[in-house]
Amino acid sequence: MTKGLLIVLSGPSGAGKDTILHTLLQKSQDLRLSVSATTRNPREGEVDGRDYFFVTKEQFLSMRQNGEVLESAEYCGNYYGTPAKPIRDWMDAGSDVVLEIEVQGGGQIKQKCPDCVSVFILPPSVGELERRLRDRGTESEEAIQKRLQAARQEILQAKAYDYVVINDTVDNAVAAIQHIVAAEKYKKDRNLDTIEGVLQL
Numbered sequence: 001m002t003k004g005l006l007i008v009l010s011g012p013s014g015a016g017k018d019t020i021l022h023t024l025l026q027k028s029q030d031l032r033l034s035v036s037a038t039t040r041n042p043r044e045g046e047v048d049g050r051d052y053f054f055v056t057k058e059q060f061l062s063m064r065q066n067g068e069v070l071e072s073a074e075y076c077g078n079y080y081g082t083p084a085k086p087i088r089d090w091m092d093a094g095s096d097v098v099l100e101i102e103v104q105g106g107g108q109i110k111q112k113c114p115d116c117v118s119v120f121i122l123p124p125s126v127g128e129l130e131r132r133l134r135d136r137g138t139e140s141e142e143a144i145q146k147r148l149q150a151a152r153q154e155i156l157q158a159k160a161y162d163y164v165v166i167n168d169t170v171d172n173a174v175a176a177i178q179h180i181v182a183a184e185k186y187k188k189d190r191n192l193d194t195i196e197g198v199l200q201l
């Protein structure tokens with residue numbers, strides 16, 4: 001069985017990653033979403049185990065110390081990390097797995113798993129990003145300013161990613177990611193067994 005793809009999706013807060021991701025998940029039967037652990041407080045409507053595993057700082061540090069997370073980062077004063085085991089299990093079973101993580105974590109994953117496919121979602125502009133963050137209405141002014149500052153820093157890291165996709169419309173962005181994933185599956189390095197198989201016939 002072919003191992004699944006590991007897809008890393010990053011982009012500044014407010015770039016529309018969540019909407020893109022959920023549309024992508026609805027359209028792709030065999031795509032699994034990694035649920036991260038975080039020490040930040042749940043936002044209204046967020047469910048433990050679905051949106052995040054909400055943990056205390058002590059629990060997070062212990063998970064990290066025990067090697068239970070594939071990567072971790074501190075972002076705007078909170079810890080975030082990707083639980084390792086579900087990802088290995090899903091990929092071994094042939095499913096593609098998508099991680100929605102910030103850039104420090106994205107860099108750690110690329111180092112550990114160089115054959116992952118990393119995609120950076122860009123907003124059409126920083127002004128548009130600010131408008132989206134305000135429309136969301138979930139953050140204080142201070143948090144918005146912090147996130148905008150973080151966003152500028154993050155956008156500078158886009159060049160370290162394999163692909164960049166501008167989220168002008170959700171449909172365009174989702175279609176672009178579907179094309180990227182489809183093309184990645186034809187890469188020769190992912191198909192060395194297939195080449196061998198053909199030679200055996």
Ligand code: 5GP
Nearest residue numbers: 036037072073075080081082100101102105
């Ligand atoms: P939020 O607090 O808005 O849900 O997420 C803040 C940032 O943390 C987003 O850029 C999100 O992609 C990122 N993030 C979520 N989970 C993880 C994770 O497991 N690891 C890393 N490195 N970043 C994460």
